[in-house]
Amino acid sequence: AQKITQTQPGMFVQEKEAVTLDCTYDTSDPSYGLFWYKQPSSGEMIFLIYQGSYDQQNATEGRYSLNFQKARKSANLVISASQLGDSAMYFCAMREVSSGSARQLTFGSGTQLTVLP
Amino acid sequence: DVKVTQSSRYLVKRTGEKVFLECVQDMDHENMFWYRQDPGLGLRLIYFSYDVKMKEKGDIPEGYSVSREKKERFSLILESASTNQTSMYLCASHSANSYEQYFGPGTRLTVT
Numbered sequence: 001a002q003k004i005t006q007t008q009p010g011m012f013v014q015e016k017e018a019v020t021l022d023c024t025y026d027t028s029d030p031s032y033g034l035f036w037y038k039q040p041s042s043g044e045m046i047f048l049i050y051q052g053s054y055d056q057q058n059a060t061e062g063r064y065s066l067n068f069q070k071a072r073k074s075a076n077l078v079i080s081a082s083q084l085g086d087s088a089m090y091f092c093a094m095r096e097v098s099s100g101s102a103r104q105l106t107f108g109s110g111t112q113l114t115v116l117p
Numbered sequence: 118d119v120k121v122t123q124s125s126r127y128l129v130k131r132t133g134e135k136v137f138l139e140c141v142q143d144m145d146h147e148n149m150f151w152y153r154q155d156p157g158l159g160l161r162l163i164y165f166s167y168d169v170k171m172k173e174k175g176d177i178p179e180g181y182s183v184s185r186e187k188k189e190r191f192s193l194i195l196e197s198a199s200t201n202q203t204s205m206y207l208c209a210s211h212s213a214n215s216y217e218q219y220f221g222p223g224t225r226l227t228v229t
């Protein structure tokens with residue numbers, strides 16, 4: 001089974017509007033971390049936000065917030081007030097801490113976000 | 118600022134050639150990783166290393182090997198390049214005390 005599922009290959013959003021990028025995950029490990037990365041067309045991977053499985057509150061970093069719904073195993077990224085520079089590929093990733101692969105990230109297939117002027 | 122550098126941004130090699138991809142990080146990180154990125158598949162882990170001379174297979178190690186002789190350097194080796202190894206290769210590192218992985222700029226390898 002896929003550990004990280006991103007069901008939206010492509011998304012469009014109007015500039016200044018908010019957008020939600022979906023991510024669901026599958027793990028039996030009680031301790032895990034969830035990440036979102038941004039990859040612009042230049043290719044570098046930029047870390048955006050992190051949520052630990054035991055964190056009580058949803059993580060926020062500036063215009064990025066992570067809508068963490070543990071029972072549903074979802075970790076959606078919300079970008080508020082979209083900007084043209086937000087156009088990029090976005091990856092959701094997970095690290096399972098207890099399983100012995102504490103150092104590894106498992107990535108989803110990504111969502112290509114296009115912000116329209 | 119953490120810096121992860123990769124030896125080439127673009128590389129073109131012929132089938133059967135031996136290919137070396139080099140990655141260097143300047144933050145004394147214990148853990149280093151090699152991923153390949155293909156459209157629709159996201160990033161897949163090839164190999165990682167948690168210490169000098171230590172290596173572990175990731176999800177897709179076949180056709181690849183790695184070397185970590187110094188803490189700051191992690192090399193990915195394609196012993197005999199094949200066309201199905203045409204891909205973007207990304208190196209990453211992180212400290213044992215931190216959760217954030219830092220990525221290099223990537224090497225786009227084409228095998229003809």
